[in-house]
Amino acid sequence: MIAKTVESTSGVPVAQFLPDAFKDFLDDKIILIVGGSNGIGASLVELCCQNGAHVVIGDIDAPRGEQLARKCIQQWPVYSDPALPPKPPRAFFQKTDVTNYQSVLDLFDNAFKKYNRIDHVVVTAGSTETDEPWFDHSLSLTAIRKAPSNKDIDVNLIGTLYVTRVASVYLRHNRGPGVDRSILLFSCAAGFKETPGVSVYQAAKHGVQGLMRSLRANLNSPYQHSIRINTICPWMTQTGNSFPKSVEDRWAKEGLPLSTAQDVAKVSAGVLCDNSLHGTSMYVEGTRAWEIENNIDRLESQWLGEEPSQTLAQGQKVLRETLVA
Template sequence: MSTPAYQNSLVDVQKPFDFTKVSGKTVVLTGGSSGLGLCYVRAFVKSGAFVVNGDIKPPAESFSSDRVVYVKCDVTKWEDQVTVFETARARSPNGGIDIVIANAGIYGPDALDGLTDASPAKPETKLLDVNLVGVIYTSKLAGWHFANQDQAGDRDRCLILVTSIMGYIDTQGSSVYSAAKHGVRGLMTCLRRKGVVRVNCLAPWFIATPILPESFIQSTRAQFHRRGLDFAKTDDAVTAVMRLATDTEINGRTLGVVPRQLSPSGYLDLDRDDFTPGSPLDTLQVMASSLVYGEFGASSAST
């Protein structure tokens, strides 16, 4: 199946779809041992897919199904990710990889804290290494394997990059985390026009998974309620991922997983990666997206 050309067309989140369309497909997912990643693994296995979970730790629960395989993987290590993909190709019931989800991510102290210290400390860049560099590794391997496996029939190849609502809005949290998530968004908006892979983003709002401390959940929920909002729901994140995985017409969009006060379905097309037709930024984007780069490629472009 050829990659659908990018079109600025909103995803109809009310359109029904069938989870079981993933049955028989092979899924590679990073960070599937806990939190939302574990929920995605459960959903894909339940719907009949074969899943290879690459995570630095084993799953928080055991699976009796032979349709899920765990591979120890530090996503910041290229060789570890290579092993995950090679395992998926070798173990795949259908001989290839159909869906890749770059889900692994971490949160931590802001590298720009400590501005009043007696002397500046070198910033820790692990947030960037995991949340952006690791995603770049996953994307490169997904693209390579998609291009170098059996292309017969109408087999869809799908890459889902997990960014965050913090990749779209201002935050008083970690500026480096936000920078990484903006970077994932930028990766998607470039790849969507290259035609090499069907690529989309998932951008969750705060979701109360077991990996969050209960004290944080309670404090944050109280602040949300004062604004008439709440956490987004795990089930809605799963539905959004399955929608991206099964709807072959969606390319180059970001589905935000949001409080149901903002969308009854719990997710929506953020519609923030394009500009008003004829505006200065739209004019520049149309030009840049159609530009044929010369000998030095994109590296010669203006900063």
Template sequence: MPYFNARTCSPTNLKDKVFVISGGSTGIGAATVDYLASLGARVVFGDLNRAASESLVEKLKSPNVSFQQCDVRQYQEVVALFRYALSEHGRIDHAVANAGVIEQGNWFDKSLTIDSVEQEPNALVLDVNLKGLIYFSRVAAVYMAHDKSPGEDKTLTLLSSAAGFIESRNLFLYQCSKHGVLGLLRTCRLAFPDAMKGVRVNALCPSFVRTTMTKDIAASWDAAGLPANEVEDLARAIAMLAAADSATAPGLLEVEKRSDGIVVNEMNSTGAMQWGVVEGQSGLTGRAFYLEGGVCWDIEEGLDRTRHLWLGEQPDGQIVKVQQLMRKVGYRERD
């Protein structure tokens, strides 16, 4: 699989670029705000947590960092975040949909009965991680497309998770929300070249990252000797996806040395990675990277290239025809 190592990346083309990030007050978001500001980027972050956000702004003491309180579940608050960023900086170049919460309670608690199941459960995780992310992505894409000239590079980066594609015990709503994020990625990479002037869109699917979200399993993770991501790895990966325009992307992804001699990280002629060759797109787009120990492995290319193996030759052939048809028929707007 194609990969890049976030720990050895240092993007050089983000100075003065304007970023908007959700959930920037702690964890991955805070490290990203800090790292981007250190590269000379201008960063506006939105977060629910006013106290933590203000203390981050105070700690960084950077004229390039500002905060606007924003609950991503509230559409108008997301709009206000982008309106504020545009009024402060005159344009928006990159957006990072990072805000998220971990599983709350147990959706399929074995102590549930036909009486207790009558009580409506809390679906906060879906509201923040999926509905909030979709709200953020919509407003972000429109604000970035608003004044985008053809040569300009703009990106949306989505925080999914390893739980976005690997089964994860007892993370019922979290897992659904992070799968949903990859669904959004896959449809946006087809739609954006036409609908959003070629704004690039990618996703990150980290395994364990050392933040408050994972504090309960940190000791067991380390004891098992598993590779951990640090928040700085995520900050660098997020920065690199934004930096991977048509000039930077070609040298970014390395190719895994495989014993069978198959060359990966290439488009093939059977319809694979069609999103990468759509007119008007340039730079790295449509990818979802699994992260462990700071290394970012692209899962989309492998899924696409090997579909005839995991799905079978016959259905794979049909899917290629369906995709060709859908490209011809196009997208029809519905009421």
């Protein structure tokens, strides 16, 4: 929860994000994590439960999700005052297909029935079909006739759109004005930097970044319900969906930073807990994180030019004032 400005090697100040302790902020919060059965999502589930939150896990992987929910219930039990109604369980799993809108609605409906409110929603669900040749030099006139898989678009972008749409409504209910709540979306370094071999995945992650930017200016309006929205942009991360061994070997040889799922989960929890963060993107490399949106905006006049930047700002103001109205 501490963001500080440090000098980079280019002389341009950048904001390094330093997550702080979570217990005081996560205790008794209701957090819904879509894609929480494995990898970063599972690490975030455990971190939140460890620090007193109640977590709803939505995922297509039922065996792993159910096992994780049982682990959290056993390892971090909920203690209730015998004189009061019993508290809901530490964790709850529901099988969810983010590409199916009704499945997403069912997840939120059941979470709300069980916990009576939702404080934060995280979308970690993702797909990377590196063996699906949408764009490949080996494609022929024959091969191009077979329609490619849409899974990367459906899971990474359509699923994120579905969850965000439903979350934006559910987060308003049973929470008074001024109570912090948020939506945290998972993009990727590929969401802002070109990455070879994953064209469709990258297009989807750019879409996630665009979704956050489109909503950050008016997600609260006209309700003023204090709904924040941010993104996490991990770089190379050690999860079950590993890169080819040739990439891993070269990465290690070059001494490049490699994040663990726990590293990214810690940054994610920090963003959930810091109610000053809204409309930010955290680029995660190894154990460190850097906020990138502020510099993109701050340096616009340098990379776009002073006059075009001023004209663009004037036009965007007109669009905001007329379209939002």
